[in-house]
Amino acid sequence: MASVEKWVGFGSAMAGVGLLWSRMPEHVHEEARYIISSLVPMVMSYFNPYEQITISEHGEERYRRNKMFDAVSTYLSSVCAGGASKLKAELRNNRKDEPLITLDENQEVADTFEGARMWWRLYPKASRNKGVVTVSLMPGDADEPRCFRLVFHRRHRHLVLNSYLPSVVRHWRELTEKNRQRRLFTNHTKDRKSEWTHVPYNPPTTFDMLAMDPDKKYEIVNDLTAFLEGEDYHSKVGKAWKRGYLLYGPPGTGKSTMIGAMANFLGYDVYDLDLTSVKNNADLRKLFLDTTDKSIIVIEDIDAIEVELTTKRKGKKAANGNEINGDNHVRIEFSDKYDDKGEVTLSGLLSFVDGLWSACGSERIFVFTTNHVDRLDPALIRPGRMDKHIEMSYCRFEAFKMLAKSYLDITEHSLFCEIGRLLDETNTTPADVADNLIPRGKRNDEISQLLDEAPADVANNLSLRYKRKRDRDADECLKGLVEILKKARVESTTPPIN
Known part of the structure; x- marks a missing residue:
């Protein structure tokens, strides 16, 4: 009975509180709700450990x-x-x-x-x-x-x-x-946004296999080594830890192969930036910030991209009234700052290579490649943007010997002197020379596997036959290369027909 009376009294009290609450002004209701909403999380957090x-x-x-x-x-x-x-x-x-x-x-x-x-x-x-x-x-x-x-x-x-x-x-x-x-990244557009996708990247080329002048190769390796060890130096002088390389030369001289050798030497990922798939400078900024440290950012054929960005921006009209020369190349002045949010601009691109955004990240290599270095504006390739210019030239005798070692496993041959003389007299790319050094029979790696799996007596016989075949392959490849070089020399000395 007493408990019933207590509940009746509690109900009457609550009814009185409800009546009092209903007669209070609205601003009092709002302040009370605000106090309660602030206190509830505090009370809950106190009891939640x-x-x-x-x-x-x-x-x-x-x-x-x-x-x-x-x-x-x-x-x-x-x-x-x-x-x-x-x-x-x-x-x-x-x-x-x-x-x-x-x-x-x-x-x-x-x-x-x-x-x-x-x-x-x-x-x-x-x-x-x-x-x-x-x-x-x-x-x-x-x-x-x-x-x-x-x-x-x-x-x-x-x-x-x-x-x-x-x-x-x-x-x-x-x-x-x-x-x-190591990964090879490329950019694409998805749902109107630019983003990176990647595949495993295992470039087969190393600097030891690269067909180029040994002194130039040694210089590049030393420069990359100094870059790897340059964190304290860049911090001391107040520079972003980055370096730019311009690779220039005719098609087939090994520019892409050089990038693979750099990736192998540094152990870096490679970002192949396709500017034609980037909508505007904001997308370019996002792509750049999504790259990782210890990476190589590549823009190939920068001369063609310079033309495309400029003509898209000005409709084949040069900035500041600069003229378009006979090959439809636009010479631009980089002091002309554009900030069009609807497209990628050269000033937007260069801000990542040598501007405010270049300091967002560290230990990065920028690589531009071009077949026509003479068409590039000096401001694009000045020191600080492209710190080192590397000419990927035609194949000469020292580069040929590296190719012969890699493709034919030989270091000397009776035809070497003649080939060296012909290479000096013609402009032949390493790619063309390498194509003529590939044996057309069974691949050497397949034969090596047969030798490893065969019994000892059979392997000895196969090894002798393999050596004879390899010598024949070398003779045939070098003779074919001589004929190709002689033909190229004749064509280079023949005057054009008007």
């Missing part, structure tokens, strides 16, 4: 991918994937027996660090129209980026911030260095 850290796929720099997201993804895939029930797999590094295992979206895994328990979950990309309340880091993006969320007890806060997350980054760097696969 867990905290969380969100790691978005893109950082607060708006254009740049968040490297911490990649670090966490790699760490969880290697350390915590065994405790997940949903995984994704794809082939890695072109090796069919080593799939790359990663967490699937909305999958939660647990990790332990120095006795502390933590939980990770990968949240998928979410659409704004589904009521997800987050802040987009990509301007104009209708989707929110993916993110990892780390949950831990509040008493482990300092451990997570000062020890656990740094250990995740260290683990990521060690795994990346151990399993590093």
Whole structure:
């Protein structure tokens, strides 16, 4: 009976409070709601002992991918994937027996660090129209980026911030260095946005195999070595840690091969930038910021791109009234600053090579290639933009000997003197010479495999026959090359018919 009376009294009190509330002014209602909405999260957080850290796929720099997201993804895939029930797999590094295992979206895994328990979950990309309340880091993006969320007890806060997350980054760097696969990137447009895609990149050429003058090759290797060791120097003089190389020469002289040799020597990824697929300077800026440190950024045939960008911008009219010469090449002045948001401009391009944006990142190599260096404006290739100019010239005798060693496995032959004289008298590219040094019979690697698999007595017989065949191949290839060079010499000395 007493308990019933208590409830009746409580009900009467609540009714009185409700009546009093209804008679209060509206501004009092608003202030009360504001106080309650502020106090509820504080009260909830007081009773909730867990905290969380969100790691978005893109950082607060708006254009740049968040490297911490990649670090966490790699760490969880290697350390915590065994405790997940949903995984994704794809082939890695072109090796069919080593799939790359990663967490699937909305999958939660647990990790332990120095006795502390933590939980990770990968949240998928979410659409704004589904009521997800987050802040987009990509301007104009209708989707929110993916993110990892780390949950831990509040008493482990300092451990997570000062020890656990740094250990995740260290683990990521060690795994990346151990399993590093060089990649070749190219840009394309998807949903009106420019982005990079990549494939594994294993260029076969090294500097030892490169057909060019040994002194010039030695000079390039020394320059690249100085660049690799130049972090302290660039920091001391206040320069961005980058270097520009201009490779120029006729088609077939090995410019692309040189880029592959540089990538092998440095261990860098290569970004092949196709400016015709970039919509405007903003897209170009995003692409540049999405490149990684320790990379080679290549723009091939820069002379043709200079013409295209300028004619697109001015409709075949040179900037500042500069004239268009007979071969439809536009000579431009780079002091003319354009900021047209609807297209890529040369000033926008050069701001990454030698401008404000060139300092966003470090240890980068910029490579321009051209077949016509005389057509380029000096401002485009001045020191600071293209620091080193490398002429990829025609094949001469020293370069030929490297090709003969690589293709025919010979270092001397009776025809070498004649070939050396003919190469000095003609302008023949290394690509043309190499094409004439390829044996047309069974490939040498196939024969070598047969020798390895055959019994000893059979292998000895095969080895002798293989040596005879190789000598015949060398004779035939060199004789054919002599005839080709003689024909080229006659054509070069024959006056043109008017």
